[in-house]
Protein backbone atom coordinates (compact mmCIF):
# COMPACT_ATOMS: atom_id res chain seq x y z
CA UNK A 1 0.00 0.00 0.00
CA UNK A 2 1.28 3.42 -0.89
CA UNK A 3 1.15 6.30 1.49
CA UNK A 4 -0.83 9.36 0.59
CA UNK A 5 0.77 12.66 1.48
CA UNK A 6 -0.52 16.17 1.50
CA UNK A 7 1.85 18.65 -0.04
CA UNK A 8 2.54 21.47 2.43
CA UNK A 9 3.29 23.77 -0.45
CA UNK A 10 0.29 23.45 -2.76
CA UNK A 11 -2.01 21.48 -0.47
CA UNK A 12 -2.48 18.77 -3.06
CA UNK A 13 -2.51 15.08 -2.25
CA UNK A 14 0.05 12.87 -3.89
CA UNK A 15 1.16 9.28 -3.82
CA UNK A 16 4.90 8.85 -4.00
CA UNK A 17 6.25 5.43 -5.01
CA UNK A 18 6.10 2.75 -2.36
CA UNK A 19 9.81 2.91 -1.70
CA UNK A 20 9.63 6.71 -1.37
CA UNK A 21 12.07 6.98 -4.26
CA UNK A 22 11.47 8.63 -7.61
CA UNK A 23 13.49 7.58 -10.63
CA UNK A 24 15.55 10.72 -10.13
CA UNK A 25 15.90 10.73 -6.37
CA UNK A 26 14.23 10.29 -2.98
CA UNK A 27 10.59 11.31 -2.63
CA UNK A 28 9.71 13.95 -0.10
CA UNK A 29 6.98 13.32 2.46
CA UNK A 30 6.20 17.04 2.61
CA UNK A 31 6.18 18.14 -1.03
CA UNK A 32 4.62 16.65 -4.11
CA UNK A 33 7.01 15.97 -6.92
CA UNK A 34 6.47 19.28 -8.82
CA UNK A 35 6.87 21.32 -5.62
CA UNK A 36 9.82 19.20 -4.55
CA UNK A 37 11.46 19.81 -7.89
CA UNK A 38 10.95 23.55 -7.64
CA UNK A 39 12.20 23.57 -4.03
CA UNK A 40 15.27 21.58 -4.93
CA UNK A 41 15.88 23.92 -7.83
CA UNK A 42 15.65 26.82 -5.40
CA UNK A 43 18.18 25.05 -3.17
CA UNK A 44 15.73 24.35 -0.36
CA UNK A 45 15.63 21.19 1.72
CA UNK A 46 12.60 19.79 3.48
CA UNK A 47 12.37 20.26 7.21
CA UNK A 48 13.44 16.88 8.64
CA UNK A 49 11.06 17.23 11.57
CA UNK A 50 8.21 18.14 9.25
CA UNK A 51 9.13 15.18 7.07
CA UNK A 52 8.98 12.84 10.06
CA UNK A 53 5.62 14.22 11.14
CA UNK A 54 4.25 13.97 7.60
CA UNK A 55 5.44 10.40 7.31
CA UNK A 56 3.84 9.46 10.62
CA UNK A 57 0.60 11.19 9.62
CA UNK A 58 0.54 9.39 6.28
CA UNK A 59 1.12 6.04 7.99
CA UNK A 60 -1.68 6.74 10.45
CA UNK A 61 -3.99 7.75 7.62
CA UNK A 62 -3.14 4.59 5.73
CA UNK A 63 -3.87 2.45 8.79
CA UNK A 64 -7.16 4.26 9.21
CA UNK A 65 -8.07 3.78 5.56
CA UNK A 66 -7.21 0.10 5.76
CA UNK A 67 -9.41 -0.29 8.83
CA UNK A 68 -12.28 1.54 7.17
CA UNK A 69 -11.99 -0.53 4.03
CA UNK A 70 -12.89 -3.62 6.03
CA UNK A 71 -16.19 -2.18 7.14
CA UNK A 72 -19.05 -2.16 4.65
CA UNK A 73 -19.43 1.22 3.09
CA UNK A 74 -22.87 2.72 3.49
CA UNK A 75 -23.08 3.79 -0.08
CA UNK A 76 -26.07 4.72 -2.16
CA UNK A 77 -27.91 6.34 0.69
CA UNK A 78 -30.11 8.12 -1.80
CA UNK A 79 -31.36 11.49 -0.83
CA UNK A 80 -34.97 11.19 -1.92
CA UNK A 81 -36.37 14.53 -0.98
CA UNK A 82 -38.94 15.68 -3.52
CA UNK A 83 -37.49 18.47 -5.49
CA UNK A 84 -39.59 21.57 -5.28
CA UNK A 85 -39.93 23.66 -8.41
CA UNK A 86 -38.33 27.04 -8.09
CA UNK A 87 -40.60 29.70 -6.73
CA UNK A 88 -42.20 31.48 -9.60
CA UNK A 89 -42.15 35.16 -9.17
CA UNK A 90 -45.28 36.09 -11.05
CA UNK A 91 -46.01 39.18 -9.04
CA UNK A 92 -44.07 41.34 -11.44
CA UNK A 93 -44.76 39.55 -14.69
CA UNK A 94 -48.43 40.32 -15.29
CA UNK A 95 -49.25 42.60 -18.20
CA UNK A 96 -50.07 45.92 -16.69
CA UNK A 97 -50.27 44.37 -13.30
CA UNK A 98 -51.45 46.29 -10.32
CA UNK A 99 -49.78 49.55 -10.95
CA UNK A 100 -50.33 51.85 -8.04
CA UNK A 101 -53.97 52.75 -8.51
CA UNK A 102 -54.23 55.63 -6.25
CA UNK A 103 -57.52 57.27 -5.62
Ligand SMILES: [Zn+2]
Nearest residue numbers: 007010032035
Ligand atom coordinates in the same frame (compact mmCIF):
# COMPACT_ATOMS: atom_id res chain seq x y z
ZN1 LIG B 1 2.80 20.53 -4.19
